[in-house]
Amino acid sequence: MASKYIHGYQEVEQERLVEQAKVIENQIFDFIDFSQVNRLLEIGSGVGAQTEILLKRFPHLSITGVEYESKQIEKAYKNLEKHGFDTDKVEFIHQDATQLSLEKEFDGAFICWVLEHVQNPQAILTSMKPCLRDGAMVVVTEVFNSTFYTYPERKEIQDYWKIYNDYQISIGGDPEVGAKLGSMLSDAGYKGIQLRSGGFHLDKREADQKRKVFSYWKNLMSSGAPNLMEENLITEKEVITMQQAMDELREQEDSIFFYRFIQATAFK
Template sequence: MGTDYVHGYTTHETRRLTDQAETLAGLLHAGTTYPPGARVLEVGCGVGAQTVQLVTANPGIRLVSVDLSEDSLAQAKARVAAAAPYAEVEWHHGDLRDLPFEDGSFDHLFVCFVLEHLADPEGVLRQLRRLVRPGGDITVIEGDHDSAFHHPRSTAAQSLIDCLTDLQAEAGGDALIGRRVQPLLQAAGYHDVRTRPCTVYADETLPHLVDGFIRKTFIAMVESVRERALAAGLRTPDEWRRGIRDLERAAEPGGTFHYTFFKAVALIPEGAG
């Protein structure tokens, strides 16, 4: 991983990740289908927000979920047990750069909101490739904060988004990695890389997205770095309040919001390793 997880390991962040997964399940998981019995590796499962979506949409898969944080894994176990007690999930605590699984032991690899936190995403993708059988596939989903734009337009709000991007870079990650997914997979040796944008658009006619995405996902994500930004002197408290207030206007009548995620599916070539 990078130096640390820029959003922090808090109850608020756990709630945000859950809200995000539930709000965007139909958008981000559309087309991600695995047959019963398929062995799937999910790296960087965190608190299990995406794990729940995987096992509920793909009953009968044999899922292995990995994370570096023992606390997050404990939350993930409890979350899946409550939401999908029938699911067959093997939990593994460890670094995704040094996993103990045999070459070619999985049919599919699922990586969601993980590469953005890595200092060397290409190297990690290259290491993970050996774990999937030739002819198997990888699914990668990442966002790109520069794709966020909203009405009313606000330089104060944009300043906070830029602050989040800068803090993530300082922590060793890349909040703009969505645009790099295709070239990263290509460079890491995957074949037939197919990438598509998954766009979220919200206005008052889409109240579930106004609440679930603008408020509970995006604004909550920006707010997660508030204390870090203020402590570093990157923004003043007044600047932060003004920026958040302007972001909130996008969730009010007359406001609009746009954001794009990038989803790629690629194949593991014959002779991979």
């Protein structure tokens, strides 16, 4: 696993994860069909933000979430109970996903925004394979951070984004892992691999959505600030300058937001 988690485990970050999942829900889940899946394995279930959406869209599912950080598991149960979901259908297990030991067998697996944070993502894809039934559907959604672009270009945003991604690499993560999903799934022996590019290309035609996504992305970038400042990689002034630039672009009529992630579907 990565030695550090770039976003941290503060309560404000736990809440951001829930809000983030809602903002980008359609871009991810409109292309997923787990209607024929009954037992779903969710790797890196975190605070249950994606679990909540899975249960909302596929209420028949029985979900087992695997999470490395016990603080996130505690928050996940609270989040699901708070929003009225039946936690009898959900189990969160504290395990290292590179060394899974699970009693159940699953006919589907879901991974979202997880492989970017670990030192050996290939090991996760390999480790979960024996837990899956033959023909099980696997859906993996991951970042491709070099695609991030805003117009007009603001140096304070691009400089911060480079420091953010370089730091993620330095702690064992991979901000470009999405581009590698096809090869990784193939190396792990999965079949029927399909890739698609999802994300945002927002301009004045979708002004409200553009404002919402600029705010969401500013918060995502800001979530790494405590670790970046602790490592003396950035100053508080530089964080504030980045945030102000994102706010200005959010309100600028002719501004553009562009970002692509990669979603892979495969089968055991």
